[in-house]
Amino acid sequence: MSALRKIIHVDMDAFYVSVEIRDKPELAQKPVAVGGKANSRGVLSTCNYIARKYGVRSAMPNSVALRKCPDLIILPGRMEVYKSISAQLRSIFLRYTDKIEPLSLDEAYLDVTHCTLFNGSATLIAQDIRHSIFTELNLTASAGIAPVKFLAKVASDLNKPNGQFVITPNDISDFIKNMPLNKIPGVGKVTFEKLKANGFETGKDIIKAQEHVLVSQFGRLGVSLWQKCHGIDNREVEVTRVRKSVGVERTFAQDVCDFEQLSQFMHTTLIPELKRRANGYINTREISKLGVKVKFKDFQQTTKEFKFQHYDSDIFTALLKEAISRGNGKAVRLLGVHIGLGDETKELQQIAFELG
Structure with a gap:
């Protein structure tokens, strides 16, 4: 830790x-x-x-x-307005540190370990950042302060709106023991219900368990939960975040049942828009996968992906067929397509196309 x-x-x-x-x-x-x-x-x-x-x-x-x-x-x-304000936010953050990891237009991690303002008090630095945002942008922000990333994110949600919460190194153990597991980023409603069904509801429950038991029950999630509930999160604040995918999706005015209609819309509207949006990325980075997302009329959704290095109409069509088949005849409310972006230097190997 x-x-x-x-x-x-x-x-x-x-x-x-x-x-x-x-x-x-x-x-x-x-x-x-x-x-x-x-x-x-x-x-x-x-x-x-x-x-x-x-x-x-x-x-x-x-x-x-x-x-x-x-x-x-x-x-x-x-x-465009939100992006402009996000740029103003970044200019405020830069007054305190250049170690900034944006997560979206409206949130970011800041590593202020070496900031000397306010005698190095991260609590006072966070207060001043929020004050600057309010006075200059007439908007409010909340903040979480902690020695590790995931706890800082958890803390920022505890005194919303327009507040902040501090977890000191000495507070970590007690805080985690009493922390509901659904507060951990990435643990959604369905996952939390599954955890509760197996007797895991707070950090204390995870701490009591053996790591190999958690791994056998929950796989990679079990590893992540064990580490976080023991205060382990060695991730650095990443100054440069690499975009991993580009996508586009549309919600239909009326649910669509006909495959040919969906396929035509995908090929004539969604994929051309996807190529336009992704143009600036694929000049320097390879495509790593193609994907199709379908949301059915009952709001259940599914995604089908295939590792591939180029746009391919036949693959998109096959992915669409597979995704729709999972709905067992249900009409489609939303349709989306996306590409994964590979590393600039990593050579990706084409994998045999298998749907299953």
């Missing part, structure tokens, strides 16, 4: 919707979300805390959100 490191995870509060309310102050006391037109088949990117009181949440279909909160105001996103 690296007890000497000082890592801050900064996470903007309901970023997209906060930007919209900042620019439209008359919406401040109303339930607001960002996610396309109100009558569209899309999903919400985010929503404000007023909307969350009604049970509205990110990634919820617009139709479901409006049933929960009929007065919900759904606004289209303005990605």
Whole structure:
């Protein structure tokens, strides 16, 4: 465990919707979300805390959100505005450290181990970062401070919105023992239910278990849980994050059952857009895989991928067939395609095409 490191995870509060309310102050006391037109088949990117009181949440279909909160105001996103503000955020972060690892437009890890401001107090540095964001951008951010990355991310969520939480080296053991496992990044609802069914609900439960037992039950997840619950996370703050994939997807206005219609849409609309978006990456990096994502009318989704180094229409078609077959005749709500991006220097070998 690296007890000497000082890592801050900064996470903007309901970023997209906060930007919209900042620019439209008359919406401040109303339930607001960002996610396309109100009558569209899309999903919400985010929503404000007023909307969350009604049970509205990110990634919820617009139709479901409006049933929960009929007065919900759904606004289209303005990605260029969000990107511009994200660049301003980075300029603020650079005043404190150049060891910055962006996770998305609205969150980042900062390693302030060697920052001498405020006598090196990571707590005061985080407070000053949040103060700068508020005074300069009129937006709020939350922060988590800890010696390791995953705990800094967990901590940033504990005093939201507009707060921060500190986990000192001496606090780590007690904090982890009482930490619900679904607080660990990557442990979602389904995984958490599976863990609970096997008697694992908090960090203390994992600590009591033997590593080989966890590995036999949960594979790689078991290794990760054992390490994190013992305070082990030696990952550095990566100044350069390499993008691993590029994708594009669309939600249909009406569910689609016909394979030929789906295939035509994929080849004439999605794949050309994918190539346009990926153009700047594949000039310097190889394609490592092709993939198709399908979300069915009941919101169940599946992804089918194949390791390959080039765009190939036949492979995309085969992947689509395989993905759709998993729905057992269910209509399709959303269709997406993506490519994986390989390392610039790594030579990828083409694998025999097998679907199964």
